[in-house]
Amino acid sequence: MAAPKASLHLVAxxxxxxxxxxxxxxxxxxxxxxxxxxxxxxxxLADCFYDVEALRDHLLRKxxxxxxxxxxxxxxxxxxxxxxxxxxxDFLKLQAVPVEAVDASGCAINYQGLDSLLALKELQxxxxxRCPHVDDWCLSRLHPLASSLQELSLAGCPRVSERGLAxxxxxxxxxxxxxxxxxxxxxxxxxxxxxxxxLPSCEVLGADWAQGLKLGPEEQPRDTAGPxxx
Amino acid sequence: MLRRTLLLGLCRGPLGRGLGTHRxxxxxDRDGKMSEIKKKIQSILPGGDWNxxxxxxxxxxxxxxxxxxxxxxxxxxxxxxxxxxEKPRGAIRVLVVERDHTYSRASTVLSVGGIRQQFSVxxxxxxxxxxxxxxxxxxxxxxxxxxxxxxxxxxxxGYLLLASEKGAAIMENNVKVQRQExxxxxxxxxxxxxxxxxxxxxxxxxLASYGMEHEGWFDPWCLLQxxxxxxxxxxxxxxxxxxxxxxxxxxLMKTASxxxxxxxxxxxxxxxxxxxxxxxxxxCAIVINAAGAWSGQVAELAGIGKGPPGTLQGTKLPVELRKxxxxxWHCPQGPGLETPFVIDPSGTYFRREGLGHNYxxxxxxxxxxxxxxxxxxxxxxxxxxxxxxPLAQRVPAFETLKVRSAWAGYYDYNTFDxxxxxxxxxxxxxxxxxHLSLPEQT
Numbered sequence: 001m002a003a004p005k006a007s008l009h010l011v012a013x014x015x016x017x018x019x020x021x022x023x024x025x026x027x028x029x030x031x032x033x034x035x036x037x038x039x040x041x042x043x044x045l046a047d048c049f050y051d052v053e054a055l056r057d058h059l060l061r062k063x064x065x066x067x068x069x070x071x072x073x074x075x076x077x078x079x080x081x082x083x084x085x086x087x088x089x090d091f092l093k094l095q096a097v098p099v100e101a102v103d104a105s106g107c108a109i110n111y112q113g114l115d116s117l118l119a120l121k122e123l124q125x126x127x128x129x130r131c132p133h134v135d136d137w138c139l140s141r142l143h144p145l146a147s148s149l150q151e152l153s154l155a156g157c158p159r160v161s162e163r164g165l166a167x168x169x170x171x172x173x174x175x176x177x178x179x180x181x182x183x184x185x186x187x188x189x190x191x192x193x194x195x196x197x198x199l200p201s202c203e204v205l206g207a208d209w210a211q212g213l214k215l216g217p218e219e220q221p222r223d224t225a226g227p228x229x230x
Numbered sequence: 231m232l233r234r235t236l237l238l239g240l241c242r243g244p245l246g247r248g249l250g251t252h253r254x255x256x257x258x259d260r261d262g263k264m265s266e267i268k269k270k271i272q273s274i275l276p277g278g279d280w281n282x283x284x285x286x287x288x289x290x291x292x293x294x295x296x297x298x299x300x301x302x303x304x305x306x307x308x309x310x311x312x313x314x315x316e317k318p319r320g321a322i323r324v325l326v327v328e329r330d331h332t333y334s335r336a337s338t339v340l341s342v343g344g345i346r347q348q349f350s351v352x353x354x355x356x357x358x359x360x361x362x363x364x365x366x367x368x369x370x371x372x373x374x375x376x377x378x379x380x381x382x383x384x385x386x387x388g389y390l391l392l393a394s395e396k397g398a399a400i401m402e403n404n405v406k407v408q409r410q411e412x413x414x415x416x417x418x419x420x421x422x423x424x425x426x427x428x429x430x431x432x433x434x435x436x437l438a439s440y441g442m443e444h445e446g447w448f449d450p451w452c453l454l455q456x457x458x459x460x461x462x463x464x465x466x467x468x469x470x471x472x473x474x475x476x477x478x479x480x481x482l483m484k485t486a487s488x489x490x491x492x493x494x495x496x497x498x499x500x501x502x503x504x505x506x507x508x509x510x511x512x513x514c515a516i517v518i519n520a521a522g523a524w525s526g527q528v529a530e531l532a533g534i535g536k537g538p539p540g541t542l543q544g545t546k547l548p549v550e551l552r553k554x555x556x557x558x559w560h561c562p563q564g565p566g567l568e569t570p571f572v573i574d575p576s577g578t579y580f581r582r583e584g585l586g587h588n589y590x591x592x593x594x595x596x597x598x599x600x601x602x603x604x605x606x607x608x609x610x611x612x613x614x615x616x617x618x619x620p621l622a623q624r625v626p627a628f629e630t631l632k633v634r635s636a637w638a639g640y641y642d643y644n645t646f647d648x649x650x651x652x653x654x655x656x657x658x659x660x661x662x663x664x665h666l667s668l669p670e671q672t
Contacts, residue, residue, distance in 0.1 A: 043375075043376060046375060050319065053375065054319075056375045057373070057375065060373060060375065061370065061373075064370055111366065136384060136385075136386055137366050137384070137386065139386070140386030140443050140444075140446075141443060143442050143443065162567070162585060163383065163384065163385040163386065163387075163446075164386065165567065166385060166386070166387050166567045166568055166569075166582075167386045167387060167388070167568075169567070169568035170442065186585070187585060190585055191585065194566055194567040194585060195567060197566050197567070198566050198567045198568050
């Protein structure tokens with residue numbers, strides 16, 4: 001524990017886990033901003049008292065379990081939506097119809113939540129664009145869908161990296177794969193090439209091959225507005 | 231009086247803060263002094279370690295409930311679970327003694343970082359399943375407020391074990407056991423293998439088992455740092471030193487059948503401070519031997535193995551230092567992103583490393599070829615003679631490759647033993663993956 005601070009910064013307590021909701025947890029991924037904003041009252045107290053520290057731990061864990069709650073269906077079938085009452089009861093009549101496409105873009109679906117999707121044996125198209133909790137572990141769970149899945153979109157998922165993309169190799173029926181705009185992938189251009197080699201019969205939408213390459217001196221764009229060329 | 235303070239306040243301007251001015255110091259000084267005084271009072275009270283003559287803050291405490299010898303992933307796991315499962319907060323004082331705080335020779339950080347469920351013993355499969363669960367939720371287990379979340383860089387690419395004709399039946403049996411425990415493993419014929427991984431030469435392979443989920447490799451250094459950080463935040467004490475002596479007391483006791491035995495119990499550990507002759511005797515109730523490859527030596531200090539051969543006392547702890555080499559090579563035509571952790575029937579293994587067509591691999595030497603574990607020097611001829619030929623045979627693309635670097639690490643052969651000192655040792659190969667779950671299950 002550090003020595004007590006000299007002056008108390010009585011700012012409005014900025015909860016470290018971010019605001020409530022989905023946005024809050026994804027901020028846990030990039031916490032550098034929190035440290036720069038200065039220490040809040042809660043953080044200061046946590047340094048002094050074990051109980052406050054325990055309280056903060058508890059609150060952090062509650063945030064995480066909220067996401068878990070959203071993904072549990074408590075034994076219900078997939079056709080019932082997880083947000084209660086947002087779909088009409090007509091769905092109940094369609095129970096015998098196989099689900100072909102699922103658009104879960106932007107949902108808080110996570111590793112446990114995929115349980116429901118994996119039961120869909122005839123799923124052909126799965127969109128997981130901008131899902132904040134879909135990460136490499138989730139991708140490794142997709143292999144049961146290999147025989148039917150033809151289209152997969154992971155565009156904009158902040159936690160997917162090239163390590164998770166390596167296990168898309170199991171999806172041999174895949175024809176369209178969208179891996180554009182993945183911030184956690186270290187070299188997007190190279191990754192796209194490697195994924196294309198890995199899945200030869202699949203059309204891969206991703207970063208430009210030349211993205212991330214440094215231009216040589218003779219290829220520097222000439223500045224036509226300047227007085228002398230480079 | 232009032233006038234003086236007013237004058238002082240006015241003269242000092244923005245520095246003066248009211249109450250503290252008559253002593254000439256600002257609040258900064260006063261807070262610092264208060265914390266010093268509080269620290270002194272705390273240490274004088276019973277249970278604190280106070281030496282009025284000189285500064286002893288670098289020494290371990292004089293007494294500790296549990297002393298863990300070794301601060302690698304295993305020792306830190308034990309410390310973590312002890313602290314996690316203790317009921318009243320702060321009930322157990324845990325001390326971790328690690329002689330090398332840079333972990334330059336620790337097996338944890340020199341390991342290849344793989345995790346798999348493909349074992350023959352069901353307990354190993356269960357341990358591994360727990361470990362992967364732990365790693366997946368590592369940020370829930372090891373979260374420390376205000377610190378960034380951990381990224382262990384897990385590659386879920388799976389393990390591919392190849393078996394020759396001889397080993398095929400055993401492999402089938404093993405896969406049955408693994409599936410019973412819940413591992414997701416599939417068996418592949420040579421033809422299926424060729425379809426899935428066209429770069430493999432399936433000559434001599436009768437059967438292959440491929441882990442579909444929960445298998446792969448990760449960064450063990452990150453895990454170690456995460457554990458260390460969390461464990462420190464939970465109040466575990468660390469000491470940089472070496473255990474040189476155990477002091478034990480023996481009691482003559484009667485067993486249930488009336489037989490008289492001499493029960494030895496360790497009650498003190500001597501911790502020698504690094505680069506000095508000074509040592510601190512630490513009173514303790516339990517000592518946990520988590521020294522990894524050096525567990526045998528630590529056990530000998532405790533007297534395990536010192537007795538007439540053939541008796542319980544005379545049985546040494548069967549843990550020995552074994553040196554293993556790991557090589558990193560580059561092969562531009564090599565297998566791509568989908569490469570799993572491949573283990574050949576000959577014992578050679580390799581896995582992908584990064585995106586640049588680099589691969590890590592090695593081979594376990596036979597008994598006769600065991601290298602001298604005295605140092606961590608790498609034998610490059612070993613790669614030429616023993617690792618490269620089977621690799622090139624299994625993956626023809628590896629005929630042209632270039633070794634970029636290599637290192638050596640220690641492995642520990644081991645069994646589970648209980649002799650007054652609970653022992654928790656690693657296993658050759660799987661290493662770090664089981665160390666997370668062993669302490670929890672115990």
